[in-house]
Amino acid sequence: MNVLVVGGAGYIGSHVVRALLDASHTVRVYDNLSSGLRRNLQPEAEFVHGDIGDALALRSAMRGIDAIVHLAAFKAAGESMIAPEKYSINNISGTINLLNAAADMDVHRIVFSSSAAVYGEPEYLPVDETHPTNPTNYYGFTKLEIERIMAWYDSLRGIRFAALRYFNAAGYDTQRRITGLEQNPANLLPVIMEVAVGRRPALKVFGDDYETVDGTGVRDYIHVTDLADGHVRAVDKLAEEDRSFTVNLGSETGLSVLQIVEAARNVTGRPIATEIVARRPGDPARLTASATQARETLGWTARYSDVESLVRTSWFAYQQLLA
């Protein structure tokens, strides 16, 4: 199929592009390079430098396209509470532009990058897709709103969507082909890697008095190679069956902050200093996914999301900073 990957130069997007190419799809990347990187562009994929706000450019990028994978969004939950306008424009308005262009250009399949942030504070674990949706940050709200808008475009315009609710994306391509590092990361694994290479003095551990295995926060880390595989399966599924669906993509395994630090010390051989600081407001103690739906709908299961693979593949990417 001819697939347009909007946001295909970003961290997750570039892995999705790689997986689509590996599965013999033809790929066109559309990205404004605001956080995406040129070095993430794959030589076999066509590149269109454009913004999701540019309705005309979006329309022309959709010529000859069979399916869209949409990952163009701002994703910093904390920032979304300080600068909501930015998230309204890029995430919500941008997606409306994209859906309108798709309707106009007769593209009827969209795989959308959603998030576990749509659930908010978990009421039970593991979180399945029927869990109530009460986002606790504006970022999560934008993802939920987009899911709702897509449901209307499904019934009114026949655009079928796959909403993939990612848990904590981490790691790098298991075949080491993608090495573009995120700038100013705030997520746990890249921060640990920056400590390992000496870019930061220590990892600030946000609280060690949670009711968890060792007091630190527990999350469901899903390897980006597994996520990418989920997107390829979702594209194929939308082509096979004329029906929208929403699934979690998670490993179904909880890892604490200190368990990841320990694994990172073993893999990197570096001390990785930690400093216990106050809890970060809004952080739940534990968040883990049920991936039953993804298994049943897509035949998908996480294969590389063990702590060792998460850390090892990240370390390979970050070692370039030591070269």
Ligand code: WQD
């Ligand atoms: C993971 C764990 C922290 C950094 C966020 C977004 C969410 C989604 C994924 C996009 C927690 C702890 C972290 C640090 C730490 N984004 N931590 N020190 O908060 O689970 O989810 O990214 O969809 O919407 O909110 O991920 O990587 O920030 O934190 O102790 O410097 O690591 O408290 O327990 P989070 P994270």
